[in-house]
Amino acid sequence: MKALMFGWEFPPHILGGLGTASYGLTKGMHNNGDMDITFVIPKPWGDEERGFANIIGAGNTPVAWRDVSWDYVNTRIGKVMDPQTYFNLRDHIYADFNYMRLNDLGCIEFSGKYPSNLVEEINNYSIVAGVIARTVPCDVIHSHDWLTYPAGIHAKNVTGKPLVIHVHASEFDRSRGKPNPTVFAIEKDGMNNADHIITVSNLTRNTVIEKYGIDPAKVTTVHNAVIPLSDELLNLKRTTSKDKVITFLGRITMQKGPEYFVEAAAKVLNKNRNVRFVMAGGGDMEEAMIRLAAKHGIADRFHFTGFLRGKEVYQMFRDSDVYVMPSVSEPFGISPLEAMEMGVPSIISKQSGCAEILDNVIKTDYWDVDAMADAMHSIITNKALYNTLRDRGIEEIHNITWEKAGKKVIDIYKKVIDARK
Template identity: 75%
Template sequence: MKALMFGWEFPPHILGGLGTASYGLTKGMAECGDIDITFVIPKPYGDEDKTFAHIIGAANTPVAWRDVSWDYVQQRYGYCMDPQEYFDLRSHIYADFNYLKTNDLGCIEFSGRYPDNLMEEINNYSIVAGVIARTVQFDVIHSHDWLTYPAGIHAKQVSGKPLVIHVHATDFDRSRGNVNPTVYNIERDGMLHADHIITVSNLTRQTVIEKYHIDPAKVTTVHNAVEPLSDEIKSIEVPHSPKEKVVTFLGRITMQKGPEYFVEAAARVLKKTNGVRFVMAGSGDMMNKMILLSAQRNISDRFHFTGFLRGKQVYEMLKASDVYVMPSVSEPFGISPLEAMQVGVPSIISKQSGCAEILTNVIKTDYWDIDAMADAIYSIITYPAIYKQLREEGEREVNEIKWKYAGQKVIDIYHKVMHN
């Protein structure tokens, strides 16, 4: 079976959980065997792991004819693609796109991020999808998150092949209900055109059914999982101070993630004990507000902001922690608690998160209940028996949550839509 996947992020160049989940799922599907995956991303860097998927960059796909030599393509794009693929793609340009801003190879530039002209990039990505869908052989289309739904729809219209969309989040999650109508319409259009919809949790599934008015029979939950730790990550050793505990929030500092509840809970814990430091690791539009809030609560001397962490830095931070807290207001899934549990860090998560559906050996509180959150933090850092149980049982539990199992569920969905 051949799958054509559209994504927006792919490790090692990721900006959030979408890239991590796309990578883990694709790799897990490959482990199941009998699947050939072509993964399209806006901008390739050449250092992506290509052992289990063929990577095509939208930024390297010509949409306007340019008379260029093999050697020139090799010189410009050889770091990330075989020049022959460029010429194969060029032969399937389906319209005159010279009105678009293209480079000397007839390709549209993509930022590979979430720029101010994001809607323009989403539209350009769907144009490129038409060239790719006419060139690549595939049996099923899989679009990850709303940014790639228009590309998936175009590929379906071109090929007549079934479309599966993967809802990693909805705008109801990202905006705390203050939904952007343009984004909502893109999301719903993708859902209406899809032959089947995958959601990362039952929480998200209910949102799709109730807020987007989709037939429940068309929506299946496939929970996310976590990558096994590499030897490099396992070998990281971070010293712990016997005098001070470390409590960590790690993620985007945005209203969806509930950072203010973490700060308020920290202030309550620090009224009981001074032997603890709180860390907010990440970046986002609420960072300055959180710095100000920690100052207003008079806890700045016990509160630290690291900025954005990636790759190995994430695990260094987690291994330095005694407690991990994810107080998300609306979290479709939330992979970070699983990553914390992998390295033996007891975790506290909000009941409003998708991962709460599959995790047992964690403490769950309502995101708004800062007293319960503070009590949970205090209990873990104060009572060794609670810490030990959550650490050991959590690690044992998370090691059984594997991407291969999620991958097989997705492959089963592919078979279902292909047979229909």
Template identity: 80%
Template sequence: MKALMFGWEFPPHILGGLGTASYGLTKGMSECGNMDITFVIPKPWGDEDKSFAHIVGACNTPIAWRDVSWEQIRDRLGRYMDPQEYFNLRDHIYADFNYMHLNDLGCIEFSGRYPDNLLEEINNYSIVAGVIARTYPCDVIHSHDWLTYPAGIHAKQVTGKPLVIHVHATDFDRSRGNVNPTVYAIEKDGMNQADHIITVSNLTRKTVIEKYNIDPAKVTTVHNAVEPLSEEIKAINIPRNTKEKVVTFLGRITMQKGPEYFVEAAAQVLRKNNNVRFVMAGSGDMMNKMIRLAAQRNISDHFHFTGFLKGKQVYEMLKASDVYVMPSVSEPFGISPLEAMQVGVPSIISKQSGCAEILTNAIKTDYWDVDAMADAIYSIITYPAMYQQLKIEGKKEVDEIKWVYAGQKVIDIYNKVIYR
């Protein structure tokens, strides 16, 4: 079965959970066998894992004809694609896009990030999708998150193949209800045009049905999973300070993630036990506000801000931690607690997170219940039996949450829309 996937991020260059989930699911699907996946991203960097999916860069796809030689393409694009692929794509240009701002290869430049002109990049991505969909034969189209829905819709119009969209989050999650009407319109159009919708949790499924008026029969939950630890990650050994405990928040410092509740819980714990260090790992628009809040609570000498961590750094931070806390206000799924539990770190998660639907050996509190959160942190760092129970049983549980199982569920959905 051939699947044409549109994504926005792909490891090792990721800015959030979307890239991690896209990678894990794609790899899990390939392990199920009989899958040929072409994965499109706006801008590849050349060091992506291509062992289980063919990576295509929108930024390397010509949408206007240019008279270039094989040698020129080899020198410019050789680390991203076979030069012949460029010419195959060039053969499928379907309109005159010379009015657009293009480079000397007839391609649109993409940032590969979330720039100020994001809506323009989303539109450009959908234009490029027309060339890609004409070039790579497929049985089904799969669009990851709202940024790629217009590309998926265009690919469906070109090929006539069924479209599956994957809702990793909605704007209701990102904005605490203060929804951007333009984003909502893109999301709603994607949902209306899709043949089937995959959500990462029942929480998100409920939002899709109730807030976007989608037929429940059209929406299926496929919970995320976690990648097995590599030998490199297993080998990380962080010396521990036996006198001080470390409690960590790891994620974007934005209102969706509830960072202020973590700071308030930290202040409560430090009133009872001064031998604790709290770490807020990540970056985001609320970072300066959190630095000020820690100062106002007079806990700055026990509170650390690391900035954005990626790859190996994430696991180094987790392995240095005694407790992991995810106090998200609205978290469609939340892979980071699974990653923490994988390395034996007891986790506290909000009841408002999708992963709370599948995790048994994690402590669950309401995001706003700072007292309960502080009590949970204090209990884990104070009572060794509780710490050991959560550490051992948590790891055991998460080791059985595998992407290959999620991948098979997605393939079953593909079969349903292809052969209905």
């Protein structure tokens, strides 16, 4: 079965859980066998893991003819994409896009991030999708999150193949219930045009049904998972510290509830000053959280690390005694699974999708800072509780695999393909 996937992030260059989930699911589907996956991203960097998916860069796909040699193309993009793929794509340019700002290869360049002109990049990505869809044979099209829904719709219109969209988060989650009309419209259009919708949790499924007016029969939940860690990461040495360490790791935005973490930290420190709190990540609320910690007089017990990636994330988990995810509205939340895999007892909000499948964690309402603080204090002072959450958490995580999630997605593919026959 051939799947044409459109995504926005791919490890190791990720800014959130979208890239991690896209990678894990793609690899899990490949491991099920009989899958040929082409994964499109705006801008490959050349160090992405290969072998289980053919990666095509939208920024390396020509939308206007350029008379260039194989050697020149190899010099320009050989590190990120097979030059022959460029020429194959060049044979399927469907309109004259020379009026656009193009590079010397006739390609639209992408930032590979979330720039201020994001909507423009999303539109450009959908233009490129037309060339790719005309070039790469597929049985099904799969779009990951709202940024790629227009690309998926274009590819569906070009090929006539069924479209599956994957809702990793909704605008209602990101905005605390006050959606941006432009983003909402893109999401709604994607859902209306999709043959089937995958959500990462029942929480998100309910949002899709209730807020976007989608037929429940069209929406299936496939929970996320984790990829088994290498021995190198599992055997990382802990940085020596006499204090207990409690960590928040994620985007410091209103969706993630960072202020509740700071408020709970202040309550814990009123009982026990031998605790350090870490807020790892970046976001538009970071400065506000620094001021809030100072307001509570706990700045000397608080550390802001900035954005962490790759091995740095797992070193942070290794150095932590407790991981906390106080999200206000979390479609899933992979980070608690990653923390548990490293043997870190975790506290998560009841308003998170992963709460639907995790048993060996402590769950609190995001707004209940007293309960959150009590849970933090209990884990760092009760050795038996700590050991139970650690050991049972590791055992539980081993049964939550991307291969199982991948099998569910493949079954959905078969369903939508059969419905077209």
